[in-house]
Amino acid sequence: MKKLILLLLTAILALGCTACAARPYTPAGEPTGNAALDEQVLALLQELCDPKADLVTNLGAVYDFLCTGITYRATLADTSGGFTDELTDSLALELLQKRKGNCDAQAALTAVLLRRMGCEAQIVQGTFLRADDPEPVDHAWVYAVVNGTDCWFDPLYGGHFAENPRDYFMADDSRMALTHQWDAAAD
Amino acid sequence: MKKTLCLLLTCLLLGALLCACGKKTISEADLSLTVDGTAVRPDTSASALLDAFGADYTYSEAVSCVYTGMDKTYAYNDLILYTYPDGDTDRLLELYCTANVQTAQGVGIGASRKDVEAAYGTDYTQAGTTMTYALAAQDELTVPASLYFELDGDTVCAIGLTSAHRAE
Numbered sequence: 001m002k003k004l005i006l007l008l009l010t011a012i013l014a015l016g017c018t019a020c021a022a023r024p025y026t027p028a029g030e031p032t033g034n035a036a037l038d039e040q041v042l043a044l045l046q047e048l049c050d051p052k053a054d055l056v057t058n059l060g061a062v063y064d065f066l067c068t069g070i071t072y073r074a075t076l077a078d079t080s081g082g083f084t085d086e087l088t089d090s091l092a093l094e095l096l097q098k099r100k101g102n103c104d105a106q107a108a109l110t111a112v113l114l115r116r117m118g119c120e121a122q123i124v125q126g127t128f129l130r131a132d133d134p135e136p137v138d139h140a141w142v143y144a145v146v147n148g149t150d151c152w153f154d155p156l157y158g159g160h161f162a163e164n165p166r167d168y169f170m171a172d173d174s175r176m177a178l179t180h181q182w183d184a185a186a187d
Numbered sequence: 188m189k190k191t192l193c194l195l196l197t198c199l200l201l202g203a204l205l206c207a208c209g210k211k212t213i214s215e216a217d218l219s220l221t222v223d224g225t226a227v228r229p230d231t232s233a234s235a236l237l238d239a240f241g242a243d244y245t246y247s248e249a250v251s252c253v254y255t256g257m258d259k260t261y262a263y264n265d266l267i268l269y270t271y272p273d274g275d276t277d278r279l280l281e282l283y284c285t286a287n288v289q290t291a292q293g294v295g296i297g298a299s300r301k302d303v304e305a306a307y308g309t310d311y312t313q314a315g316t317t318m319t320y321a322l323a324a325q326d327e328l329t330v331p332a333s334l335y336f337e338l339d340g341d342t343v344c345a346i347g348l349t350s351a352h353r354a355e
Binding site: 040069071072073074076096097098099102103130132133135137138139156160 | 247249250251252253255258259260262267269280281314315316317330337
């Protein structure tokens with residue numbers, strides 16, 4: 001009888017633990033269709049995102065990773081003709097695998113991650129100005145719509161040039177216009 | 188009882204010893220590659236490497252998003268040389284090799300993760316498909332030199348060396 005009670009208690013405990021165990025984060029957006037990229041994107045999001053947290057909190061975790069988890073290195077891809085879906089996916093995959101890349105690669109991965117999380121996102125090409133250099137620098141970053149609000153993400157600029165990297169997380173037009181120039185008509 | 192205690196103690200000591208072996212850290216001497224017979228160290232200048240490897244490369248450059256000046260890349264068949272601008276000088280940022288390369292400890296393309304760990308220990312960071320062994324950071328302004336192994340599954344498919352460089 002004692003054994004039976006013990007067994008029953010163990011079973012109840014095991015069931016309780018299973019119910020309590022956190023379900024992995026399930027992104028709301030669609031995968032890209034590139035199997036290798038989609039697998040790695042999902043793995044990264046499940047590593048970074050809290051299934052119980054809201055969208056903005058999880059976007060913050062992803063942005064922080066993009067600011068600190070990537071080492072700068074020139075990327076060989078030619079983006080002068082803009083970003084096709086194929087180029088975006090290949091840059092994002094390479095950056096995920098190697099964790100090294102420039103603004104083009106960071107913008108590509110940012111856009112892919114945001115879309116997978118259910119946000120509208122597109123890569124924007126423009127320039128920025130550095131404090132110590134009058135020459136504008138070609139650059140790429142991301143325009144997104146989060147919970148119905150237009151905003152900007154630039155983890156490379158935030159991570160390398162901003163005193164507070166989060167200034168370029170869901171930044172509004174006025175914040176971006178302080179340092180970045182782009183063709184607003186192309187938005 | 189004494190025997191049990193003795194056995195337990197031996198196991199603990201052995202375990203600690205094995206852990207210590209795996210946690211071997213790399214030194215500057217480990218940060219060296221032989222590429223097509225040319226010895227490369229993190230402080231080898233970009234111009235010396237270009238002289239050694241020859242002019243049969245595809246060159247590309249772009250205004251650096253991070254440094255002031257141009258990022259330059261020299262892509263050969265089996266290796267890519269990345270430089271970054273530092274004033275008027277182009278410094279070696281990274282050398283990335285996919286063939287004809289061997290580390291100071293004899294690890295080459297085709298080696299396994301276990302081969303790498305046997306040679307350099309387990310004190311590395313794994314990010315994506317890359318295992319990176321970096322020297323300890325000296326200050327916040329400098330990214331320390333490192334040796335890294337890119338894996339395809341469990342097999343080394345590329346080996347790279349990065350120089351200590353300005354963090355920006």
